Amino acid sequence: MNNTAVLQPPRAETFGPRPFARWDANPSVRLGQLGAEPPMDDLVNQLHQTVHGFADRVMRPIGRDLDRLSAEQVIATGSQLWSFRDAYASLGINMEALASFPPELMPDIFAILFEELGWGDAGLAISAGVDLMPHYMAAKFGNEFVFKAYPEELIGCWGITEPDHGSDSLDANGAIFHAQGKYGRPNCVAKITDGKVIISGQKSAWVSNGPIAELAILYCAAETKDGVDPRRGAVVIVPLKSLGVSKGKPLEKMGQRALPQGEIFFDNVELDIDHLLVAPEDYKKGVYAIHSEANALMGGVFTGCARAAYEHAYAYAHERKQGGVPIIRHQDVAKRLFHMARKVELSRAITRRVTTFNMTNDMPALQAAMFSKVTATQHALEVASDAVQMFGGNGVTCEYPVEKLFRDARSSLIEDGCNEILAIKGGTLMIDPDRLTPTA
Ligand SMILES: Cc1cc2nc3c(=O)[nH]c(=O)nc-3n(C[C@H](O)[C@H](O)[C@H](O)COP(=O)(O)OP(=O)(O)OC[C@H]3O[C@@H](n4cnc5c(N)ncnc54)[C@H](O)[C@@H]3O)c2cc1C
Structure with missing residues (x-):
């Protein structure tokens, strides 16, 4: 190499935007609804907007009202549970519609769909998720009989x-x-x-x-x-x-x-x-197959539940004043919000990675689906608990939304397998027999 050669700086775009090109007095870059989301495919974006609007207008008010009813009232004729079901059916998110998306988009679609539904209401999101199970698993096992004999509209x-x-x-x-x-x-x-x-x-x-x-x-x-x-x-x-x-x-x-x-x-x-x-x-294949789907679905739903709690806390921290300033000006509150946002982002990232890996690999990795479920549900509980704390006394009243989110998140550590059991089981799946001596 010629010692006198002058190295050219690489094109700036290779490494992203030029530093400080948009610098202003307050150098903060606002993250979007889905955090540090990379550019999204148009179809995925459309689905995201549709489901987000549905979660906001339909799921949130219905989920809040049903939360106050007895279990008998929730399922009674005329209950809003049925309005939710009708409205969700009219979105047309069924097996046929999902199958019409390009396969490479399915991991993002799956994760974003369930994140948005979970953001709307975790209980209704799980209801919509298990609703799909008989036909979804029939499709996974290539069983045509179920599709011919039973319409997808059945609950x-x-x-x-x-x-x-x-x-x-x-x-x-x-x-x-x-x-x-x-x-x-x-x-x-x-x-x-x-x-x-x-x-x-x-x-x-x-x-x-x-x-x-x-x-x-x-x-x-x-x-x-x-x-x-x-x-x-x-x-x-x-x-x-x-x-x-x-x-x-x-x-x-x-x-x-x-x-x-x-x-x-x-x-x-x-x-x-x-x-x-x-x-x-x-049978073991059957348990493995449904569990790897269900755990990833839980990852999506409880990323959404955590995000809902974070967003309420974020808004409240700008509105509520103590000591003459919005509480977000207090360092401990801003720091708490930072960790809440970080946990939502981690739950989302792990869920997307796991759905991508499991939908593109010839066999899903159950322990990876467990990473997603355990992380997202644990984070949902922590973020919802932090949101309750940030609302002060208001956090524990039914007048504000965060106590419900805390209760919704708590069940998720048991649902679809207790998190400690998933960790033990996931750990056993990580044992590599090739690395063990014959007697170990
Ligand atoms: C909101 C919600 C929704 C659910 N939805 C469904 C559904 O749609 N369909 C369905 O069939 N089920 C569903 N479940 C049930 C759920 O899967 C079970 O509750 C869960 O698997 C735990 O079983 P269990 O409640 O019998 O607890 P147990 O198995 O009795 O466990 C009790 C405690 O003992 C511990 N423990 C048990 N065995 C071991 C072990 N070997 N090593 C160490 N610790 C152990 C557990 O970690 C736990 O802390 C749902 C549960 C909830 C909360």
Whole structure:
């Protein structure tokens, strides 16, 4: 190289805008609604605007009103839950519409859709999410029967938790099972005989949409000619108008009160074998598949819930004066907002990365979906708690929105798997057998 050569500075655009080109007295760059969002594809942007408007105009007021009602009132005829469902259906976000988007946009669409719905109301967002489950999983497993036999308009739910089996049910391969533990008796069994599936037993009161659902994707133990082995279960699509299905009372709970939940009972419910979506030999795959979708969905919804709490706190910090200045002028308040915004941004980033990886890889990484769920729900609780603190006394009254967001966020640490169980299970998925000595 010639020592006397003069190096040319690289083109400025390579590294982004020239420093200080827009410098002014207050050098602050406003972040957008979705934080430090890179330029977005037009189709994704349109969907974002539509769903955001819907979340603002429809979900927020309805979610707030339903939160004050009893669980029975939420599902009663004429309740606003049904107005929400009608309005959401009119947006046309169904499997067919989702399938019409270019596949490379799906990760962003999935994450942004559920973030916006979660921003509107977490309980209603989960209701919309589980609604899709029977058909979504049928599509994943390439099952055409479900699409031919049952219209997508039917209200869907996912039944896995049983009165005696919560964390156990999510651990189909027994990876977190206690050395001295026993699974014990399953509460719900699908007997698989020649040409039929016969279901007996019950699912617990935690089935989201349970009281209103018309079609379930049911995960339960399987009875075959080899007997009942709860670790080799079955996934069955169950129309809930079938003879022998009954429901319990809707559950009263803390947070996400717009989301109806309740038991489903099965008394020798007989279905054609076509309804068997996943057979016992593939049961572990079935649990893995739905869990990796559901955990990423939770990541999106609770990024939105955290963002809602942050935005309320941000606005309040500019309005509320103490000591003669808006409280955002107090350093501790500004610092708290900084950490809240940082956590929302982290939840969003991890959820987008995980949906992108899982939708483009030939097999989803369940532990990555768990990163997203655990991070976003933990952050949602912390951000909502900080928002309550920032509102002072007003934070704990029902007159302001943040106490509801705090309750909504609290349930999410248990929903779709307790976060500590997901971390233990996710940890076991990270063990690389190739790095272990044969005896370890
Ligand atoms: C808002 C909400 C929505 C839900 N939606 C649905 C739904 O749509 N469908 C559905 O089927 N279910 C649903 N669930 C149920 C949910 O998946 C379960 O509540 C969850 O898996 C935990 O089960 P559990 O409540 O029986 O708790 P348990 O499993 O009894 O756990 C109790 C405690 O023991 C700990 N523990 C248990 N086992 C272990 C272990 N091996 N090692 C260490 N600690 C352990 C847990 O971490 C927890 O702290 C929902 C729950 C909530 C709160």
